[in-house]
Amino acid sequence: MAGIELLSDQGYRLDGRKATELRKVQARLGVFAQADGSAYLEQGNTKVLAVVYGPHEMRGSRSRTLHDRAVINCQYSMATFSTAERKRRPHGDRKSTEMSLHLKQTFEAAVMTQLFPRSQIDIYVKILQSDGGNYSVCVNAATLAVIDAGIPMRDYVCACTVGFVDETPLADLCYAEESGGVSSLALALLPRGGQIALVQMDARLHQDHLEALIEAATTACKGVSKVLDEVVRQHLQEASVLTGE
């Protein structure tokens, strides 16, 4: 068999989307009562749970305390059942450490940490099912969880993974596309101001195409932000109905 065709001549991708279309996003805020904030987010078949504790006093080594702002602590993990083959993933393997670090950097750029000096904010994300774009989906879910926790942020942080196939940027890659030899790029954006919180790319891509790719990623992130905004407003409405306001 001659590989899979990622983009057909008619402009459809493997799963029937067009190049710029996102997967279906569904999300819920406040899924756990005990945590300060939590969110569940599905982006196609990638499903993520994000939980936020804090801001609270520094725990563990106090030496890490920052006197002008809060410390953000991120932990990323994947459920053993999240991929096609069951795999035990102990904490602290290289991949999740790296992912944790990226999340930390992303949220340090977005959360207004200077409001909470000498304290700590914990963000835990767990991939329940993985189907491509893990980093981006985690960022989107964590944003909702942070909002649910009521921690002030400069803006939503929205992320999206884009790839480059046949001179065309594809938005929001699924696993089949990610593994199909596409150079992919993950971008986290503060959509209103257009500031970039994080860009990450491991693959080779010609410099000339980078601009087009970032452009596509920005558009996709803005799309995501619209959906997240809707979810938050919806949640707020439900909450206000419950409290009788």
Place this chain on the structure above:
Amino acid sequence: MLKSKTFVKKTRSGGVMKVVREHYLRDDIWCGSETCTECKQDSPVLQKDVCVESNLCSYPHYLVPDTNVVLHQIDVLENPVIRNVIILQTVLQEVRHRSAPVHKRLKDIIHEKEKHFYTFTNEHHRETFIERQPGESANDRNDRAIRVAVKWYSKHLKTLESGPDGLKVVLLTNDLGNKQKAEENGMVAFKFEEYIKSLLANPELVDLLALSNDDKVTAFTDRNFIHILVLFPEHLPLSRIQVGIKSGSYLQGTFRASRDNYLEATVFVQGDGEDSTEVLIQGLQNLNRAVHQDVVAVQLLPRNQWLAPSSVVLQDDGVAKDDDVEEDEEEKVLSAAEAARKPTGKVVGIIKRNWRPFCGMLNVSQIKESTRHLFTPADRRVPRIRIETRQASTLAGQRIMVAIDGWPKNSRYPNGHFVRSLGGAGEKETEQEVLLLEHDVPHQAFSQAVLSFLPKMPWAITPEDMAKREDLRHLTVCSVDPPGCTDIDDALHCRELENGNFEVGVHIADVSHFIRPGNALDKEAANRGTTVYLCGKRIDMVPELLSSNLCSLRSNVERLAFSCIWEINHKAEILKTRFTKSVINSKASLTYAEAQMRIDDTNKTDDITQSLRGLNKLAKILKRQRIENGALTLSSLEVRFHMDSETHDPIDLQTKELMETNSMVEEFMLLANISVAQKIYDEFSECALLRKHPAPPPSNYDVLIKAAKSKNVEIHVDSAKALADSLDGAKVESFSYFNTLLRILATRCMMQAVYFCSGMDSDFHHYGLASPIYTHFTSPIRRYSDIIVHRLLAVAIGADSTYPDLMDKHKQSALCNNLNYRHKMAQYAQRASVTFHTQLFFKSRGMLNEEGFVLFVRKNAIIVLIPKFGLEGTVFFDTKDKVSPSLVYDEEGPTLKVEQHTFHIFDRVKVTIGLDDSNIQHQKIRMALTEPSKPTDGLNMKINTTAREKVL
């Protein structure tokens, strides 16, 4: 734009992995019909008025073929008559999995605007997607998907009020079950054959039909159904072959049929590294339906059954007896000497068929009404093919193309179908087509996809281009080419600088500016590899707009160029080299003769002439230096035909003459190539595309040394320099042509120069030019290698961006292999074309007496060169059915003693030359000896009566 409404999960389990994929269904996929007002499509593909005259469906209709129809009947679908076809995504995907070549052809059809083929993405359409039901096989599911789509279309088109009297959709399938179910559901379905036969206006389509499976059995066995003979052993299934190959009981190799004996073949088994073996296969049963170039699995026979290759020439002549097996041809095994025996085996299975459409001629069946005929391919190694056609009388005497459909085990010959006619045999157009096809030269017109990447006319140099390039329009640049050349890819200039040195520039057409990496145009050019020049015809590598216009450095127009500019002093030493993309305006396009005249005419003192004189002077010094370094001057006779301007028939034949200006241009091209090679290798040591010419092994020179010795001349071959010097010194009194002959012989000793990727090889030396490094830079219009070199150089000087494939040495190496193959085939095609024109020439001339020289002496023949025509031919002294004259061959000389006369190399002989057209498919030039007068009378008679002589 609507987003997905619903989605379902599609689970595909293959092996142990469970794959879960999303599958979005959409409601924004349009039907593609012009009549439709519901769908919001911008440019509908399917036409409103469909007029195909069919007596099955009198109403206008669109066609929907199923997968098997596409796979087997692509020849018919390609016919311009078939239009307005809906290709379902299901079908396209299945075709893609099953056959890459057919998929490519189908895609090409879809791209063609006039064909009105529309791809309907039914798998993502909300109403036509279906899930596989429990217990349903994948094939059944796909068939059902096709039916559902057809159903949807018929409903969709029916609801249209604007629709003219019932536009319908017709399903074409050869699957009876499928057809039945479709009809039960109220759809219109036909068998493909039925439908094609119903097209009243186009009966010729029927012959394009490939035989479908159920037909094959009935068509060819009904006559002798009483004894369905099984002629061949069953082929093993692939799984058992693979097990066998792993365990070593079978060998895998390429099947090569013998040219002379249709019952014999060898299978070339590639071993690890260098050791590869050949397995001999003899006898129809053992050959077991393998066709030349197939990849087969063979089983070795026990050692006591090993055979020696037979030396008999056997041609399959069974015309009348098509279906009978002839027992007598089974085996004429000769009790061969023990020593000559070779590993012998039999074919047990076919791993990969390598069938392509074959060119050849029809042997019309002797029964007048018969529709079954045998087809004889031009390539003797391919078996004859049985085809069915109703136009045998028209096709007789024409060159036709036939594709093999299959070879059932009860059939003596493979079954095939007629693809197309190339024209009358012996006609120039037809023969040209045949030789292109047989040499695998891609020569179809460029597809729409390729043409779409051409610049839009009117084209002009934009200010952006201008800003990035150096403006060299003020220089007195001119080009020097052969007469009639329209693809001018190089131009030169030379001027004196204030410091007394010369500035010399070589300006090469900037083809890489127009052909961007990775697009269809680039891929097509990479595949073609080179422009092929035949006598009177050119098969372009890039579309004509580029080759003869935008890239061609014609005079007095502004053109983009890639320039290589040196500062050279009066001793022709290079002081400075620089490369730049530029814009030039050539002041004159000259022919070699015109340029020569300007140089020689002392009255002329204009800029162009001055420039030419400067170049000429430097070129002479460069050439002398090169020869001192040991570059070889070789010789081969090239002929040029003078064509009649009306009929384009050759009216005269002349060997090409070389002028000083030829060598002037050549010298600067070599210089540019070497400079560029050095530059790109310095910059990209891993992935530079270079050209090397390996030194030949010393044994190659044996013939040359022996030949020279017979005239008491010594040739040293220790190095290129030694060889060049001894060739220069080789002269014999009263035999002025001796030196040329010797150089022709030396040329034959050489190896083929090849392209390679610098990261994959360590030996870069170019033997013939005595240069440590070399590449091709100067002809990007006609060679793809030069385009790659241009891109590398452009990246090296920062004028262009790079792309991944350019830097991938494995990809580049694969590209080199293709280029080497295309160059080789192009050379063969060129030679074949010269041969054919020589034949045409002799056809109009009748017999000619000419003087020639003996070039080689063989065991039973001498090879004679006629300098006047650059023609080479063999004179045989033994014949198939006559008693040969006594022949004594002496290997030392080498000499051949025929009766009383002894032939030496370089002997002067006289021969008559004429055309032998007794076999219209294999015409040849026949040569017969007239002086030294016939060793025997008998011999001469034989030469005149039999056609055993000579091929060019």
